[in-house]
Amino acid sequence: MEAITNFLVSFPTEFPVLWILVRIVVIVLPLMLAVAYFTYAERKIIGYMQVRLGPNRVGPKGWLQPIADAVKLMFKEIIIPTGVNKFLFVLAPMLALGPALAAWAVLPFDDGMVLTDINAGLLYILALTSVGVYGVIIAGWVSNSKYAFLGAIRSAAQIVSYEIAMGFALVGVLVAAGSLNLSDIVHAQEGGLLHWFWLPLLPLFVIYFISGVAETNRAPFDVAEGESEIVAGFHVEYSGMTFAVFFLAEYANMILISALTALMFLGGWLSPFQGTFMESWFAWVPGIIWFFLKVLIFGFLFLWFRATFPRYRYDQIMRLGWKVFIPITIVWILVVAVAVVYKFPIWFD
């Protein structure tokens, strides 16, 4: 027994590389499971919103539906169209999924519970979310199909436009927190519900989340898929496991955007009752629970949007990104900078 505990205690220092691998697995496995059940939640929630039952046949109340879907996709044939570059064709879904998973390396789940605590975390996140578009572009181009190509072109234009608004929203967070480190950004929001950045950065908060919806190609900004006009957009030629990887990437990205919004605007792992008389009542709740609850709020919003809004027209998407969001973010960065310089109470004193 003692030998086992000794081994467990000395494990991180004895095998540092293995220890990192273990921690990566501890993050990625639950994430993959969360992605699987996010798809189930989506079908169920949208079902109830449209007065349907949603999937309810596989397992009790349909709980095994995502497992059945995964098994189905794994055993389907991967069709590679004639005359395509096989290497790029298979690489594209991986390029879509890779950044969505790699970004989790710098996300703090609780105080100190983070894989790598780098001081340029925010920049790293921004860089990785912008790299994710390559999967879509390469998939659309290499498929040798009109519809896929149209999807890729739309997606490229849309992601580049919304990334600017997203980046400016992050600049606002960076100015307010005075740090690029995600843990420091959460610590800067300490002091209860009203101290979180959603209030002083309200316009940036809204813009960041909407840009996140656009960046992940979700409804109402899902023109890259546009099944009514261009069939399924960039992944029309993909089947089986290659399609499943695109699917995983989309949902992993949604969870990532939800987690980032929760960290930067809703105080991450901080308790909402901090500073009130109820603080001691909820002191036993670990920070990671608050974090997960906040992520769930945004995850639900993603699904709610899809059930509620019709798809935007393409020129309206561009207008919203360039002519509405970017000017607002620039003005609000100025407002935040002034508030920080003059130590505006209660957030920046």
Add this chain to the structure above:
Amino acid sequence: MTFEKFLFYFFAAMVIFAGLMLITRRNPVHSALFLVLAFFNAAGLWMLMEAEFLAIALVLVYVGAVMVLFLFVVMMLDINVAEMKPGCFIKYLPVGILIALTMVVEMVMVVGPKHFGLDIYASPVPHAPGYSNTDELGSMLYTTYMYPFEIAAVILLVAIVAAIGLTLRRRPETKYQNPSKQVLVKRDDRLRVVKMPSESKMELK
């Protein structure tokens, strides 16, 4: 060989490999993708120099934005790959060699053994883990190099305005929507409710 040295040679070799592939591929999209690979590895090299801000900014700006637009354009061009025969490559080879040689000579003049080396500059000391490259860059940029920084900013602004000025033209023949008008439209603008007496069969005949 330490791990860092291995990483340096790995990234450097990948940059050279990607560069060579970039100029020898026939398909321009493949060339652009190899350029992306070269940028990634150059970012890795900068990361080894403890310049994490510049390394991530390189990925963010060049890989995330510039190359996406580049690919966007290259993919839309209808280039006949079969026509781009190796002869094309040979034709421009002398010019390429000339430019490459000039650059090598310039680099040797600046960082050659005469001006650069361990006997002239002491080997840099690694910074402590808490060192923030971003902070250092910011404080340098906004104090010592304030004027050059602002001049560069103004030049960029002029370039933006010029680019818009060159491409902006009013085309009266194209019909496009005015979104603010569309948003502000009211029922009364589109619909007229007409009151009229109901018609009977007898009157119609």
